[in-house]
Amino acid sequence: MKLWKAWKSLKVLEAAQEEDQPGPSGPSGARGPAPHGGMMQMFQRMGQFAAGSFEVVAPNRGAPLPGTAPNAVEPGDADALAAGIGTLKQRDPAFDPDGFVQFANQVFAAVCRSFSTADPTISRPVLADRLWEPMAEVGGGPMARMTQMFGMLSASGALVGMHTDPLYDTAIVRFTVQVPPEMGANMPPWPEDWTFQRSLVVGGNPMALAEQCPGCGSAAKVDVAGNCQFCHQAIPVRTIGWLATTVHSHNPMMEQQTQAMIEAMRANPDQLEMAPDFMLRQIPPETLAEIAPDIAARLKAEGRLG
Amino acid sequence: MRWGKTKPDPSAGQPAATGIYQAGCLLPGTDETSLAGTDPDALNAGIAAIRARDANFEPSQFIAWASTIYGMATAAWRTADPTVLRSVMSDTVYVPYSGFVVLLKIVPVLERYMASATAQAAILAADGDERYDTVIIRYSVVMTADIDRRLEVEVGSRQWTEDWTFQRPATYTTHASGKVAVCPNCGAPANPDDVGQCKYCKANITTRTAGWLATRTATTMGGLVRAHNVLQKQHAMGGVPAAWTQASGPFQPPQQPPRAG
Numbered sequence: 001m002k003l004w005k006a007w008k009s010l011k012v013l014e015a016a017q018e019e020d021q022p023g024p025s026g027p028s029g030a031r032g033p034a035p036h037g038g039m040m041q042m043f044q045r046m047g048q049f050a051a052g053s054f055e056v057v058a059p060n061r062g063a064p065l066p067g068t069a070p071n072a073v074e075p076g077d078a079d080a081l082a083a084g085i086g087t088l089k090q091r092d093p094a095f096d097p098d099g100f101v102q103f104a105n106q107v108f109a110a111v112c113r114s115f116s117t118a119d120p121t122i123s124r125p126v127l128a129d130r131l132w133e134p135m136a137e138v139g140g141g142p143m144a145r146m147t148q149m150f151g152m153l154s155a156s157g158a159l160v161g162m163h164t165d166p167l168y169d170t171a172i173v174r175f176t177v178q179v180p181p182e183m184g185a186n187m188p189p190w191p192e193d194w195t196f197q198r199s200l201v202v203g204g205n206p207m208a209l210a211e212q213c214p215g216c217g218s219a220a221k222v223d224v225a226g227n228c229q230f231c232h233q234a235i236p237v238r239t240i241g242w243l244a245t246t247v248h249s250h251n252p253m254m255e256q257q258t259q260a261m262i263e264a265m266r267a268n269p270d271q272l273e274m275a276p277d278f279m280l281r282q283i284p285p286e287t288l289a290e291i292a293p294d295i296a297a298r299l300k301a302e303g304r305l306g
Numbered sequence: 307m308r309w310g311k312t313k314p315d316p317s318a319g320q321p322a323a324t325g326i327y328q329a330g331c332l333l334p335g336t337d338e339t340s341l342a343g344t345d346p347d348a349l350n351a352g353i354a355a356i357r358a359r360d361a362n363f364e365p366s367q368f369i370a371w372a373s374t375i376y377g378m379a380t381a382a383w384r385t386a387d388p389t390v391l392r393s394v395m396s397d398t399v400y401v402p403y404s405g406f407v408v409l410l411k412i413v414p415v416l417e418r419y420m421a422s423a424t425a426q427a428a429i430l431a432a433d434g435d436e437r438y439d440t441v442i443i444r445y446s447v448v449m450t451a452d453i454d455r456r457l458e459v460e461v462g463s464r465q466w467t468e469d470w471t472f473q474r475p476a477t478y479t480t481h482a483s484g485k486v487a488v489c490p491n492c493g494a495p496a497n498p499d500d501v502g503q504c505k506y507c508k509a510n511i512t513t514r515t516a517g518w519l520a521t522r523t524a525t526t527m528g529g530l531v532r533a534h535n536v537l538q539k540q541h542a543m544g545g546v547p548a549a550w551t552q553a554s555g556p557f558q559p560p561q562q563p564p565r566a567g
Contacts, residue, residue, distance in 0.1 A: 094566040106560035113557055126560045241562035253416075 056138055057150070059254045060282055062131040062246040065168055065197050065207075066226055067234035072163035072170040073195050073246065084162030088169055097159055100242075104157045104173040104196060107244055111135075116151025125206050128197070128245040134278075152180050160193070167236045171196045177251070188252075195246040203238025210236050258282050266291055272299075327531045330399035330522035333438055333473050340433040341440060341471075352432030356439045362480035363439075369427050371486035372443040372472070375520070376425040382407050384421035396521045403523070406530075422451035430469060440473045441518075447527075463529040471522040478517035486518065 064073050076084065088095050110123040120136040127135070154177070161172030173196060178189040203210075209220050215233030223229040262283055265272055269292040272280070280288065280299060289296040332338060340352070356363050375394055382388045388404035395403060425445035432441045445468040453464065481488050485495030492507035525531070 092566045094564045096563065099563050103560055103563050106558060109557060110560050122559065126562075241565070 355434035
C-alpha cells in the first residue's frame with residue numbers, strides 16, 4: 001500500500017537522520033545544520049507527522065484510477081469538451097453538465113466540511129482511496145488546526161475536460177478557490193483542477209478492485225505497482241458513482257514550497273531514492289528526469305511516481 | 307487601553323480585541339490598572355517601584371535579556387522546536403505558542419518567513435507591588451525574508467508589534483551584576499542563550515528561569531489575528547465553513563447525479 005510504503009520510508013529517514021545528528025548543539029539549544037542540508041531536515045520534519053499530513057495539502061494529490069487513458073486527465077479546449085460531453089451523452093442520456101458541476105461543488109464543500117469538523121467520513125462516499133486515506137489519517141490528530149484552516153476555503157467549479165473510454169468516464173472540473181475575505185482580502189484566488197471518474201461497470205462502495213484481471217482472466221492480485229501480478233496489466237476498479245480521484249492545485253504558497261523542495265533535491269540528487277512517494281509525485285516528471293535520469297527511470301518502472 | 311481586559315482571563319489564546327491576538331493571562335492578583343500608563347512618568351514610576359526593592363534591576367539589561375528571548379523565539383521557528391522557550395513562558399503562553407510553532411512545520415515557507423523576523427525591544431510599562439514585579443516589553447518586529455509576491459502579504463503581516471508581559475514573584479531579586487539570566491543552582495549570572503553547564507557550579511543551566519516568565523503575549527500580526535478570528539467564528543458555527551454557509555446555505559451531502567441504465 002502506498003501510504004505504508006511512504007511511512008516506512010519516513011521512518012528510515014528519521015533513523016538515518018538520528019545517526020547523522022551533529023554532536024554539539026548550537027546557541028539556544030538549536031542543533032546545527034544537518035550534514036545533508038535542508039532536504040534531510042525537511043524529510044525529518046515530514047517524518048514527524050503521518051504521511052498523509054503532507055498529502056492533504058500537496059499541490060498534486062491522488063492518482064487516476066488504474067487503467068485510465070493518459071490523455072483522459074488533461075483538460076481540453078472547448079471543442080474537445082463538447083465532443084467529450086457528446087460522447088458521454090450517447091451512452092448516458094441522463095448526464096447533465098450543469099447538474100454535474102453542481103455535484104462537483106458539493107464534493108468540494110464536503111471536503112471542506114471534513115476538514116473543518118475533522119470528520120473524514122463526510123467525504124468518504126465521493127473520494128477515491130488515494131485522496132481519502134491521507135485525510136482519514138490526519139483525522140482529529142495534531143494537525144487538526146491546520147486542516148481546520150483548509151475547511152475555510154470556498155470554490156466554484158467549471159467543467160473543463162470530459163473523456164470516456166472502455167473503463168471509465170472522466171471529467172475535469174476547474175475550481176476557483178479562495179480564502180474567506182475576512183481571512184485574507186489580498187490573497188488572490190487560485191485554480192485547482194479536480195478529476196472525477198466513475199467506472200462503466202458499477203461496483204464497490206465507494207470503490208473496489210475488479211474481481212478478475214481483464215488481461216489474463218486470473219483472480220485479481222496486484223503487484224507493487226498496482227498491476228496484475230501475472231500479466232502486469234492494470235486491474236480496473238469499480239466505483240459506485242463519480243469519485244474525485246486527483247487534485248492539481250496551484251495554491252501559490254504550496255507551489256513555492258514545492259519549488260523549494262525541488263531546489264533542495266537538485267542540490268542532493270542522491271537523496272531522491274529515499275524520498276517518500278508522495279513527495280516524488282510533486283516533482284514534474286521531466287524535472288525529475290533532468291535531476292536524476294537513472295533514478296527517475298527506475299522509480300517510474302517501480303510504479304512509485306503514481 | 308491596549309489590553310482590552312481589566313481582569314486576568316484564565317483562558318489562553320483569546321483575541322483581546324479586534325486587531326490583537328492575545329495568549330496567556332497575568333498571574334492571579336496582578337493589578338493591571340497599574341500597567342495602563344505607558345507615558346514616561348508612569349514608566350519611570352514603575353521601574354522605580356521595582357528598583358526600590360531590587361536595586362540591581364537595570365532596564366537596559368532587562369531589554370538586552372528580552373531581546374535574546376525573542377531571538378530564542380525565532381530560533382524556535384527556525385528549528386520547529388518550541389522547547390527552548392519552555393523555561394521562560396508560563397503554561398498559558400507556552401501551550402498556544404508551541405502549538406503555533408508546530409503548526410508552521412507543515413508549511414516550511416511560512417516557517418522561513420517567521421524565522422526571518424527581527425525585533426527591537428523596549429519597555430512599554432512596568433510595575434512592582436507586594437506580590438509581583440511586572441514588565442511589559444514591546445517588540446517592534448520586521449520580517450526580513452523576501453516574500454513571494456504572489457502571496458500579496460500585506461504590511462500588517464510583514465511588520466507588527468508584540469507585547470510580552472514578563473512577571474516574577476516580588477521575592478526575587480536581580481544578580482549584583484545586573485544580569486537577568488542566572489544559574490538556577492548557584493545564582494551566578496549566565497548568558498541567556500547559554501546551554502550546558504554553569505561555568506561556576508557546573509550545574510545544568512538549560513532549564514534556568516531567572517525568575518521572570520512571559521505570562522501574556524499580544525500580537526498585532528495581521529495574518530495571525532485574522533486566522534484566529536475566523537477559526538473562532540467557525541468554531542462558534544459548529545465547524546461549518548463560514549464562506550460556504552454564506553454562499554450556499556446549509557451544508558448538503560453530495561448526491562450522485564442520475565445515471566441512465
